[in-house]
Amino acid sequence: MTVRTSIFSPETIYFSNKNTQQQVFEDVYLDLLKKDLVTPDFLNNLLAREKKYPTGLSLAPIDASLPNIAIPHTESEFVKATRIVPIKLQAPLLFHNMINLDEELPVSFLFLILNQNGFEQTGLLAEIMDFINGTDRASLLEFFQYENTQEIYYFLEKNFKGEMSHD
Amino acid sequence: MIKILAACGAGVNSSHQIKAALETELAKRGYQVSCDAVMIKDINQEMLAKYDIFAQIANTDLGFPIEIPVVDAGAILYRIPAMAEPVYQQMEAAIHSLQKK
Numbered sequence: 001m002t003v004r005t006s007i008f009s010p011e012t013i014y015f016s017n018k019n020t021q022q023q024v025f026e027d028v029y030l031d032l033l034k035k036d037l038v039t040p041d042f043l044n045n046l047l048a049r050e051k052k053y054p055t056g057l058s059l060a061p062i063d064a065s066l067p068n069i070a071i072p073h074t075e076s077e078f079v080k081a082t083r084i085v086p087i088k089l090q091a092p093l094l095f096h097n098m099i100n101l102d103e104e105l106p107v108s109f110l111f112l113i114l115n116q117n118g119f120e121q122t123g124l125l126a127e128i129m130d131f132i133n134g135t136d137r138a139s140l141l142e143f144f145q146y147e148n149t150q151e152i153y154y155f156l157e158k159n160f161k162g163e164m165s166h167d
Numbered sequence: 168m169i170k171i172l173a174a175c176g177a178g179v180n181s182s183h184q185i186k187a188a189l190e191t192e193l194a195k196r197g198y199q200v201s202c203d204a205v206m207i208k209d210i211n212q213e214m215l216a217k218y219d220i221f222a223q224i225a226n227t228d229l230g231f232p233i234e235i236p237v238v239d240a241g242a243i244l245y246r247i248p249a250m251a252e253p254v255y256q257q258m259e260a261a262i263h264s265l266q267k268k
Contacts, residue, residue, distance in 0.1 A: 053176025053207065061245060073180055075206075098181070099241035101225045113180060125180040126187075129246040 007084050008156050013149040017090040042078040056095030056105040067144050068105040070095045073113035085112035131160045171202040172218040188243045220261050236261035
């Protein structure tokens with residue numbers, strides 16, 4: 001029997017008012033570690049990977065009014081679950097563009113990808129992009145302005161088509 | 168069979184999206200291709216020598232000269248056909264340059 005399970009959890013949606021990538025990642029890491037969703041090595045690996053292989057993504061090619069996003073992630077060995085962790089930044093932080101490494105983008109929303117199963121769950125980034133492409137612009141703009149984790153969760157539950165399955 | 172290597176930092180999310188897109192679209196266009204997705208840090212000269220084309224997400228310094236055609240495939244990540252089309256066209260040009268179709 002296949003059970004469909006959401007890729008989001010209301011307990012792992014965050015707001016951050018921190019001023020640096022490192023502070024944001026540290027805050028979220030500490031809570032994910034407490035929830036036993038990542039390993040102790042997760043933070044160092046996440047920081048190192050973001051520095052060397054940045055994950056900022058400009059949404060201007062989709063719609064110039066949309067804020068830029070980033071999709072930080074690590075190798076599977078540092079995570080203990082598969083889910084997407086949304087993080088709303090109260091003030092935009094600079095991330096390098098994953099497609100144009102020399103460009104710095106002001107980013108105000110992160111989709112932190114935890115991928116425990118490696119090659120079995122390779123479509124998470126595609127599902128994030130399908131969510132952004134497939135959601136009407138006015139609703140999406142409103143979503144990126146939400147100030148409440150429950151609002152973010154319910155919006156994603158309603159509009160995000162990607163799900164993972166467990167046998 | 169054209170062998171393509173796609174790479175990203177973790178070898179999972181971005182590179183696999185590019186692998187899936189290239190294999191699907193290029194097959195539709197009549198090319199026999201297979202694409203592997205790996206972590207950038209795992210690429211060495213010996214590995215790259217086994218491939219015909221390198222599909223990179225961004226300009227990548229591998230620490231050694233790349234002697235096969237390189238195609239910038241990052242636009243595929245947007246999942247917008249109009250943005251991906253130039254990548255497929257560059258890939259077709261690279262395949263033709265190999266004269267292996």
